[in-house]
Amino acid sequence: MYSTFMLVATIPTTVEWSPKVASIMIACNILAIAITKLVVGESSKETRLPQFSEMFGHLNIGAILGATSLGHIIGVGMILGIASTGML
Incomplete structure (x- = not known):
């Protein structure tokens, strides 16, 4: 019983969803797509998205x-890191 109360006491509070959190997640996804575009380059034509090919860098x-x-993954780390400093 005591250990259950200690476990609940150690769980940190998380940030509620807001436009700030959404903008951080969107920016991290755009960054990851740009990194993937640089590393992978243009992929095969068979499995490309036909309608949104230009939007996602082919x-x-x-x-x-x-x-x-x-x-x-990057976005969750950024959000939790910024929230722990109190800036979010």
């Missing part, structure tokens, strides 16, 4: 999913 579906996954 990357294929796998590269976009990987880039946005990396963007979310």
Whole structure:
């Protein structure tokens, strides 16, 4: 019983969703897509997104999913880091 109360006491509070949090996450995803574009280059034509090819730098579906996954990981770190300093 005592250990349960200690566990609840050590869980940090998280930031609520706001336009500031959304803008940080969007910026981190754009950064990750740009990094992926530099590293991967143009992908194969078979798996490209036909309608939004220019928007995502002519990357294929796998590269976009990987880039946005990396963007979310970077974004969560940025949001938690900025929130821990009290600036968010």
